[in-house]
Amino acid sequence: MPSLLDSWRHRPTHQRVWAMAIPMILSNLTVPLVALVDSAVAGHLPQIQDLGAVAVGSAVYALPVWSLGFLRMGTTGFAAQAAGAGDGSALRTVQAQALLLAALLGLVASLSMLPLLPWLLSLMHSSPALETRSLDYLHLRLLGLPAALLNYALAGWFIGAQRARTTLALLLVTNLVNIVLNLLFVLGFGWGVQGIALASVSGEWCGAIYGLWRARHAVRGLTGRIDWPAMRGLTHWSPLLMVNRDIFLRTIVLEGVFFSISLLGARLGDTTVAANALLLNGLMLTAFGLDGLANAVEALCGHAIGARDRDAMRRALVVAGGWSFLGSLGYALLFALGGRLFIDLQTNLPEVRAAAYRCLPWLAALPIIGVWSYLLDGLFIGATRAREMRDSMLVSVLLFLLLAWLGRSWGNHGLWLAFLAFMAMRALSLAFMGWRIQQRRAWMA
Structure with missing residues (x-):
């Protein structure tokens, strides 16, 4: 089995990763552009x-x-x-x-x-x-x-x-x-x-x-x-329907977390809700780049699994993971050094700015903690292992709810601690499940 360094040095994999990631990053950037035009025209x-x-x-x-x-x-x-x-x-x-x-x-x-x-x-x-x-x-x-x-x-x-x-x-x-x-x-x-x-x-x-x-x-x-005759039977549809069912449940639960942040933030006051909305825009900005690399993992790891090529799968994970980590460091530095400017560009309300400034360290930590859940989501999507993604999300949400309740006396800092723990648990639980699958040598099953 090649070492991590050998996998990282494999130039063709770097080319394949970026051939997939760059178009996806550009695709992601078109989404806020449309929303901006809609708002500008309506305004x-x-x-x-x-x-x-x-x-x-x-x-x-x-x-x-x-x-x-x-x-x-x-x-x-x-x-x-x-x-x-x-x-x-x-x-x-x-x-x-x-x-x-x-x-x-x-x-x-x-x-x-x-x-x-x-x-x-x-x-x-x-x-x-x-x-x-x-x-x-x-x-x-x-x-x-x-x-x-x-x-x-x-x-x-x-x-x-x-x-x-x-x-x-x-x-x-x-x-x-x-x-x-x-x-x-x-x-x-x-x-x-x-x-x-x-x-x-x-x-x-x-x-x-x-x-x-x-x-x-x-x-x-x-x-x-x-095979159109076979398409008439439920057996032919079962794999796709089961994967989509589990991803749907995972998505609903994830949507519930973001709704909970708004709901719990509202209890802390209008200023906190507004500040958190600005900070979460940083999460959206982070997703533009890191999701493109996760999309590359989906395609390349899924392709390697279909081809029964363990080395190709390992190389894709190492290369995309390395670039994702470097990208997360860049985002962390951006928010650590330019976080106040990022907030100021979004609002001129002094009380909202002050509330957002206090939580900037959480925003700076978010890319480094969250990057691994994006990357591993890509692996499990490519492997069509949605059940594990669903279970990981459920475990992570339980931790989020527990910490949000325990940290309610800490105000908005308690809410952000719960959210970062949620992101970390997503990555840790997926990593554990991935390790278990690797131990059974079942990725190619």
Whole structure:
């Protein structure tokens, strides 16, 4: 078995890692750009309720989209293993299953959300004008939900098939169409909030159509065929459905942690809630770079597992892990040395700044602690071992809740201690499970 140093010195692996990571990092950067354009366009509309409607409507729309994000992660591992095994039939089948599941869930989720919208908006305690505009936005926005889920499935398949540039192109088409039509519909045609929603829907469907065209082109060169008769049986769907089920449960629990931070922070006052929101933007910034390397681990480790190549899997982990650690150190230094500037750029409220300054050491520690959970998530996604990811998340959440309760007298510092312990436990529990799998030599099973 090669040593860690030998694995790190393997130049072709460095090239493969960055060939996957760079397009994914660029893809991640397009997401806040679209949100920024939406906010900027809405912010120039005549009524303050217009900006609020876009903010509230986007938050409600994100509920089904984020909850069903397993369509991306669940697809990546199966596609990567099929590509590694050189099994064209399996790669075709994974694509077909993911797209069919995305289309079905998109239709069901859209129809299910419609009657729930008034109730969800009532929870916001908005004014009647804001609620009306939010409903107008969401009734149009939900037309794009099936396309958004198709894009998740397509992105997962492209990543697993090591076509990261196609993933980048898919997101660029989606987001650039959204931005251009935003400016045209709102500033040019004066369609207001409905124009912003239509621009988003158009972008999602243009991305889906482009992605389907590229996916069709990609499978033309593959051997084998889809076994459609077998697809009619539940047995053929069970692996994908079970992995997606476990990732869904993991995602819901993770979403609960972030909701708990907002809820517990609210009990400490409005200033604390605002300060924590600014600090958590640092977590989003960290994810831009480190998630790109985690995506590389998903594809390369899944490919190595499919090819039964233990050395390739080890090299991918070592190289991506090394670069992830170096990246986390860079982020830690950024927040340690420039944290005050990072906060000042986001707000000019003195009390919010002061509250955020006090918690900057926690933000500086977050990248170094959190990087390992991102990396190991990538390994377990590539290995399609979602059950372990689910169990790790449940254990970590229990620790978070326990420490949040024990540290309630420490105010916001107790809350941040609980969150960093949660991130550390995610990494430690996944590392332990990974070690157990390695001891059984079961990664290639």
